[in-house]
Amino acid sequence: xxxxxxxHAGFFIETAAGSILCDPWVNPAYFASWFPFPDNSTLxxxxxxxxxxxxxxxxxxxHYDPKNLTEHVNKDAVVLLPDYPVPDLKxxxxxxxxxxxxETEDSVKxxxxxxxxxxxxxxxxxxxxxxxxxxxxxxxxxxxxTTCFNMNDARPVDLDVLAQEFGHVDVHMLQYSGxxxxxxxxxMPARAKEAFGTQKRxxxxxxxxxxxxxxxxxxxxxxxxxxxxxxxxLRDLNDDHGDPANIFPDQLVFLDQMRQHGHDKGLLMxxxxxxxxxxxxxxxxxxxxxxxxxxxxxxxxxxxYIEEYAQRMAPVLAAEKAAWxxxxxxxxxxxxxxxxxxxMAQTDQICDGIGYPVELRMGDETVALDFPxxxxxxxxxxxxxxxxxxxxxxxxxxxxxxxxxxxxxxxFLSTRFKAWRVGGYNEYLYTFFKCLTNERIAxxxxxxxxxxxxxxxxxxxxxxxxxRCPHLKADLSKFGVVEGKTLTCxxxxxxxxxxxxxxxxxxxxxxxxxxxx
Numbered sequence: 001x002x003x004x005x006x007x008h009a010g011f012f013i014e015t016a017a018g019s020i021l022c023d024p025w026v027n028p029a030y031f032a033s034w035f036p037f038p039d040n041s042t043l044x045x046x047x048x049x050x051x052x053x054x055x056x057x058x059x060x061x062x063h064y065d066p067k068n069l070t071e072h073v074n075k076d077a078v079v080l081l082p083d084y085p086v087p088d089l090k091x092x093x094x095x096x097x098x099x100x101x102x103e104t105e106d107s108v109k110x111x112x113x114x115x116x117x118x119x120x121x122x123x124x125x126x127x128x129x130x131x132x133x134x135x136x137x138x139x140x141x142x143x144x145x146t147t148c149f150n151m152n153d154a155r156p157v158d159l160d161v162l163a164q165e166f167g168h169v170d171v172h173m174l175q176y177s178g179x180x181x182x183x184x185x186x187x188m189p190a191r192a193k194e195a196f197g198t199q200k201r202x203x204x205x206x207x208x209x210x211x212x213x214x215x216x217x218x219x220x221x222x223x224x225x226x227x228x229x230x231x232x233x234l235r236d237l238n239d240d241h242g243d244p245a246n247i248f249p250d251q252l253v254f255l256d257q258m259r260q261h262g263h264d265k266g267l268l269m270x271x272x273x274x275x276x277x278x279x280x281x282x283x284x285x286x287x288x289x290x291x292x293x294x295x296x297x298x299x300x301x302x303x304x305y306i307e308e309y310a311q312r313m314a315p316v317l318a319a320e321k322a323a324w325x326x327x328x329x330x331x332x333x334x335x336x337x338x339x340x341x342x343x344m345a346q347t348d349q350i351c352d353g354i355g356y357p358v359e360l361r362m363g364d365e366t367v368a369l370d371f372p373x374x375x376x377x378x379x380x381x382x383x384x385x386x387x388x389x390x391x392x393x394x395x396x397x398x399x400x401x402x403x404x405x406x407x408x409x410x411x412f413l414s415t416r417f418k419a420w421r422v423g424g425y426n427e428y429l430y431t432f433f434k435c436l437t438n439e440r441i442a443x444x445x446x447x448x449x450x451x452x453x454x455x456x457x458x459x460x461x462x463x464x465x466x467x468r469c470p471h472l473k474a475d476l477s478k479f480g481v482v483e484g485k486t487l488t489c490x491x492x493x494x495x496x497x498x499x500x501x502x503x504x505x506x507x508x509x510x511x512x513x514x515x516x517x
Contacts, residue, residue, distance in 0.1 A: 007040030009224035015143035017117030018052030029061035032320035037228035040271035049073035058132035172217035175224035178247030197245030325397035353428030359388030
């Protein structure tokens with residue numbers, strides 16, 4: 001099996017039974033905030049796109065790149081499709097011209113047969129509203145000799161099925177770096193922001209190491225990040241100036257973490273790096289540049305590399321910005337009412353879960369998203385809000401113009417906004433913003449309405465607690481960490497007070513727990 005990095009979460013995997021192109025992202029994403037790092041635009045995308053199989057893990061634009069798929073990828077490629085409750089991914093790919101799909105079943109091993117032979121595959125599909133835009137997934141591939149698990153940035157809850165279906169995993173690719181807007185966009189004291197950033201940076205790497213231990217693969221390829229920020233307004237988000245609170249550490253940082261914890265089989269891959277495997281044996285690893293140059297991009301030469309990259313991509317960034325809607329126009333209140341109020345009217349769980357009006361400032365115009373009343377209105381004089389966003393009007397007008405169903409996958413991941421809040425993170429609020437279609441909101445509302453299983457218990461550091469996390473059902477025997485009277489689930493970094501069972505991160509989500517002895 002030959003594995004070629006094509007950048008970020010993307011890989012081109014060659015086997016005797018055919019080639020699989022995974023998550024081929026090239027063009028800037030999220031209002032041109034994110035670029036692949038290192039630059040992958042000079043790869044031979046026509047050759048890479050002449051694949052037998054295509055796997056797009058989910059609809060986040062650093063995985064699903066419609067421009068690259070349209071211009072370079074063979075439309076006769078067989079699409080390996082995750083088992084998602086809402087068929088948005090299939091519809092998008094069909095709209096680009098792809099027409100042959102293998103519709104997998106979640107966590108079930110499938111044999112796909114083509115003219116070149118047979119491959120065993122399995123797609124672990126995550127279906128919670130918090131998973132990507134209504135879904136995220138990881139792909140397992142076995143060619144009879146080598147088994148590869150491309151987890152990208154998915155966060156599976158239970159990985160026992162890997163060993164049951166495939167035995168030993170030889171190669172494991174997964175995310176270790178940040179891919180979020182927190183805490184950078186929040187209005188909070190600098191010292192608090194630094195503390196939260198430092199904590200988030202380490203928790204992301206800790207979670208990755210927990211997954212590595214669970215899977216037990218021989219070789220690990222850190223991937224799916226970090227993004228590169230080339231806009232001058234966002235350049236400080238790059239981890240190139242020794243900031244311990246930066247949530248976007250790169251591959252060399254994580255490989256050093258692995259070595260510190262006794263794992264020396266991590267592989268650095270940049271766009272164009274080729275690793276050749278036979279079973280668990282690494283036959284060769286070849287970078288498109290010297291080993292020293294490859295490491296220099298992430299080390300002492302990183303800031304200079306990003307500066308040169310930014311200059312080279314300046315016309316691309318300018319063209320992206322020129323395509324945004326104008327900042328000026330009719331008041332946004334009417335358009336937001338037309339967009340949001342029909343969605344609000346369809347959901348009880350989510351609107352009630354938000355539970356209060358939310359402020360939305362767009363330049364000189366401010367509106368209130370009144371979730372208890374299911375309306376969008378003008379603010380009441382001197383009205384106080386527990387949660388608010390400041391978003392440039394041109395970004396709001398662009399997503400409204402484009403009938404964008406997912407503001408999380410456009411505005412929020414761009415980091416081109418500000419946020420403020422009193423109290424904890426509100427998961428229901430961000431779920432609303434990613435579910436702006438009838439299908440998505442119906443599914444998400446139903447998902448929250450289902451009772452979570454808390455019947456099984458575990459013992460952890462002198463506490464008896466429910467085994468399944470109240471947030472997304474992660475196994476707390478694997479992801480739970482107790483410090484004093486606080487439990488942290490490292491799958492998403494949520495905290496609980498063990499004495500009261502109260503969630504310290506978000507509203508609701510109480511935990512069953514009691515002190516032993």
